[in-house]
Amino acid sequence: MNVSALLVRRALLGLPTIAGIALVVFLILLVVPGTPADLIQGEMVNPKVTEALIEQWGLDQPPLIRLLRWGGSVLRFDLGRSLVTGRPVSEMLLPRLAYSVYLGILGLALGVAIGIPAGILSAIRPNTWLDYAVTMVALFGISLPTFMIGLVLQLTFAYHWRIFPISGASSSLWDIQSLRFAVLPALSVAGSQAAINARMVRTTMLEIIHEDYIRTARSKGLNEIRVIVKHALPNVLIPVVTLLGVYAKSIISGLLLVEIVFSWPGTGRLFYEAVLQRDYPVIQGVALVIAIAIYVVNLIVDLLYSYLDPRVRVEAEVQ
């Protein structure tokens, strides 16, 4: 069995999980009380209109029929229409998804860019003030929830020093202005990621620094930077990449709160608003897309993993 066969197997195994998530979300929504019918009518609520709306939406149908209908339309790439706005869910979702992915990738990149060098520095100078400083800051990063990091950043860099905008996003993601809006929310997302990466890198680095191949590289007369970057770094990256898959969902949880703190128009806020409005098709649509996103991230991690760690490739071929 080669790597691609292994990946195909993993890919197929993930599909029932996505279906399971969709089912769990559907089952929970069955218990959620209320519909947007009253909300749409505003001040004057007419019970007859409410009844007609519920019938029109098909919410009076038995759960099994509703589930099969929804599942059927999803298989035809149709997520249905929002009960509140009447627009197709996919049309509402896609621009929001772009904003979330943009912020997520930026946050992830910052988390790697801050966390890995910090971890390496503290590992090559263990038990110095530098090491202690990194360890302390990392502990802060892990114990502070994402939205609190966001609030603190907002207070310092947007209100006190007015370097970055307090909240919001530019209408297009493709101009340079969008980056200015994204810096603070991305840093909030990056905070705990950087902390986890730094701790992970430090531990791994301390383990492998005593390995034979590092000693060999040093005794060949290579300078320290070359030893670290060329020989140690690739091995340090393996646990970081593995963790990426595990933390993909916590990044999405964090994004939800960061998007609310910074009024960032992403999927997390869409989900939150949809839950408040009881907009069932939107909730189900967003949940499905998020489940798929996590699935894709994990597949990418598997790919990267087999690329970074030749042992995985060899094992796959032996099997």
Place this chain on the structure above:
Amino acid sequence: MRQKPQSAIAPLEKELSRTHRFIQRFLRRKSAVLGLILVSLVVGAAIAAPLIAPYSLTEAGESINGPPSRLHPLGTDRLGRDLLSRLIYGARVSLLVGVGARSISIIVGIVLGMLAGYYGGKVDIVLMRITDVFMAFPFMLLAILVVAAIGPSLQNVIIAVGLTGWTGSCRILRGEVLRLREQAYVEAGRVVGASNRHILVYHILPNLVPVAVTLYTIGVGTAILAESSLSFLGLGIQPPTPSWGLQLSFGQMVVFSAPHLTIVPSLAIFSTVLGFNLLGDGLRDALDPREATLRGQT
């Protein structure tokens, strides 16, 4: 004759020295001790709240969103109530959620972990697939959905956080059961004809306790964070209950004119979560020294 009393005491002595070693290992780590101190402070504040809080929960002062002053060391909130007093009472709410939710999670985790690990086969496959589903979905989104279904209140937040936070412990405990199942004393139990239930309850469960305690402690911090996030979104605990997350949620509205209303509850949540994280880390390393040396004594 002289041998007899000695051998009767020996297991007890061994047990004592094991506890002693555990305490020694725990105290050797400064961060673990710091965690213990932080957690003790929060627990102390929660228990002694009526004694140490300078004001009652509802007593309104003269200023609204007032800055720290001599009368109100941490200032006043949006209704003019003393922030320090509400912060002290808030420790009760946070601990209640942390302990309550975590108890639900760990019970679900232990039961499912024992069933999956001990029986294996189809039971294992089905339970692990279900765990996969819950693990693959962001915790916050699931918790928001559950609260939307059962309504926001203190009790329901505990249920929502508890029912969404069991997957990690379940996985680890299952692995632990897989290891214990192969131990000689379990096999011995089976040989003398003990029922599966007997083996699970009397031979496997007691040996899960150290791991479960560690998982429990580390999870309390996460549960408190989840409560504050939910309350921050307005989907958690409702006013007038003095929740730290709720204080943050109102604080955020006036974050620029009265930053102390955001900073103070943030610090409370942060130090509590930090305390439980450090305590959990310390417990884990003291229980499993091999792991500690592997992790480079971080």
